[in-house]
Amino acid sequence: MADKSLEMVECGHRACGGCGPALAARLILKGAGERTIICAATGCMEVFSTPYPQTAWKVPWVHSLFQNSAAVASGIEASLKRQGRDEHVICICGDGATFDIGVLCISGAFERGHNITYICYDNEAYMNTGIQRSGATPFDASTTTSPAGKNSLGNSRPKKDMPQILAAHGAPYVATCSIAYPNDIIKKVERAVNIDGPCYIQIHTPCCTGWGFDGSKTIELGKLAIETGLWVNFEIVNGKLEKVKKVKRKPVEDYLKVQKRFAHLFKPSLNTTEIAKIQAIADANAEKYGIDLKI
């Protein structure tokens, strides 16, 4: 069983107050345990946690580049195997590193079947460099490279379905979770690191700075994403959907209206057409994963 009192991320890191990814980092290590080697991608978490020499990490941690964590982890795992060592190897990477630039390395590592757990902290844009769109950015979100404007309603494409892509690689365990449910993260990470083979966990980590909300509401935002059906917590085990968090769904406006990145859908006037499209995404999620609680 995971030791929930374990603190392997030291105070003094430079994340924004109320940072979702910083919270995720603490929870991940409670689940993974202290015999864990972390392989980080360039990204917001990497930068807020490791300005030389002030690392926040108390477990072995390595960073190489933006897009190669899965490959670096492959090498670490191969080395440990040859040396007969027992540490867990986990990648912790943002959605830019995971959904976009790192796909080649991730696909290779999963296809080869390395015994690693790849964790994406998904804050739905490139937060490290100032909130540019990524393949994980939701439909209609305004970012600095998909700004809302006279001819734009923000990001024009829906979020890429990374968990299904990795499930299709034959990963034995693929799960999504959210910082809104801390114990669920701990449980899922613990499960993943104890499964042989490449496992994938995608954690929804609201970013107060990037999304535009107050840092005290990070968890509330995470909950709203789930309660509206725009984020679904599930587990896919050996390709089969095993467990889904069910909710009594709220309308998507409840989630959208509290974030600056969707402000253009409400001001100067309510854009019901666009909001209906986003509601349709939530409805499709609900249908696909069966999240609606039947009362």
Added chain:
Amino acid sequence: MALRIGCASAPGQARDNKTGSWRVFKPIFDHEKCTSCGMCQLICPEGCVLTDDGKFIPDYDFCKGCGLCAYECPAKAITMETEEK
């Protein structure tokens, strides 16, 4: 201090960086109202809620004053006050 080659560093040195100075609002913990559920400690992004003799206490050296603990406290035992410096 000589550089450690390869940009390597001993663990946990972030402690040298006292992020408490970032704070604008300060959480005040009311131990009377506290039900010891541990939520504040579990969800603090800094990991700076300590336990002392069964009581939860923020480490003001590091607390950035984000207010997440106060917002999420089921017992409403934490209030945010303007920092006096």
Added chain:
Amino acid sequence: MRELRIHGRGGQGSVTAAELIAVAAFKSGVFSQAFPAFGVERRGAPVQAFVRFSDEKVRLRSQVYEPDYVIVQDSSLIKDVDVFSGLKKGGIIIINTSGEISGNIPDGVRYIPIDATRLALEILGVPITNTTLMGAFAAASGEISLDALEEAVRERFSGSLADKNVAASRAAYEMVKGGV
């Protein structure tokens, strides 16, 4: 230093022939170097491979332009490729042919025609002529001994395939020796 150029078509084993001749030369106590004309040729396209023999270490890395010996794996190549190019006076050219060849043998060159395809078909059952021509080369040039060639062939192939290739080399060797 003596130089050999082998002409063949992709898939006929010219590069293997060069390598095995170099191995046999090495086993005969000669410093040898073998390499292909590096290319992207596919099966059937004209290819070349080279071997150098010397009593001292071979340092030269250019392709072979003025060979002492030429082996032509397939006489049909003569139409497409100048197989005689640069062949030294006093040199030897071994051509796999069942009859007349097109083109003129240069003056002062010893021409050894051999029906390697027929021999290969008889002994190996397939028209792969490289080991047959290697036997002819051993007999004609004296650069490599038949024993060394056999050893090289046995290192590359095993079992009955090795036996058949050795037999093909020997048959060609005897044929060329007998013809002298």
Added chain:
Amino acid sequence: MKAILEGSHAIAEAVRLAKPEVISAYPITPQTHIVERLAEMVANGELESEYICVESEFSALSAALGASCAGSRVYSATSSQGLLFMAEVCFNVAGMRQPIVMSIANRAVSAPLSIWNDQQDSIALRDAGWIQLYAEDVQESFDLHLLAYRACEDHRVLLPAFVCFDGFIISHTYEPVDIPEEKEVQAYLPPYNPLNKLDADDPLSMGMYATPDYYMEFRYEMDRAMDRSLAVLKEAGKEFKKIFGRDYSELIESYKLEDAEVAIVALGSICGTIKDAVDEMRAEGKKVGLLKIRALRPFPAEDIKKALSGIKKVGIFEKNISIGSRMKGAVGYEVKDAINDSSVQVLSYVAGLGGRDIRIRDIKKITEEIEKGKGDCFYGIREELI
């Protein structure tokens, strides 16, 4: 044991004897025969390594980096486009001070696509922080792999190395090579003893980022390590001679330079052809010699200056092109800087790009050009195509 082997297979033997725990490579012409042979060795149990069949060169070196950080001796190999694809990781590996040894079967870079030899690939990465050794023949290619591991893993160095050899010209050539006994290699190359590694029993953060307060010092330290590697490589060369008999105690090799009036400077396999050309020209009464550069990084400037002292005409045979530069070739600048004497004529000749064959007569023509003082140019351009 003396054997006759294809260059690639000889290199694979050197790697087998160095016993890397992890091999991570992606096939590319003309490097393929090396990694195929290593895969075969692993499959047969001749070599006890983890062989990672990566999906790209980018991952090849990234995985090698991970394994190295975890404390293993690792090996990789590539060529041309593969090396360029790895470029970002190359800089990273050097900055992280991981002593990875990688074979480079030198090949031209695209476009136009060419699988044939020149040295543009490795020379383009001369500032990446890797030691760069260039081999003339199969034996030297074999030997330099062992020497590179020993020098790179020395705690005074801790930098990675390219062992470069000309693609096809060395990689696909059969020639005799002396393969040492396993125990001799063990005596020369003890198991890897990392200074820093990822280890749960002694946790460490590696590859952190550096603010402007620290960054320059890290790069300065890399440069100092590269400077130190000059002596360490020579030491490793001396030790090599003691055990194996072949002399690599210098990072350059002089051939008939003593009384030379003209010197040709070159790297790699072309040195063999140049030596034959020098012999012929000497027989014709020309006082010409060769300076072979074995290490481009660290650049043995002092040794080069000394070896060329008194020679007034120097020409550099460049299998690379620094497009837009005045001298045309990249190595010439460094040789010129090493000589640092305006009374000496130092000229570059870009030649043999993309596999253009170089013969003794070409070397003779280049020598005539050096004598005439015409240089900093391309040699052998087919004027009818221009």
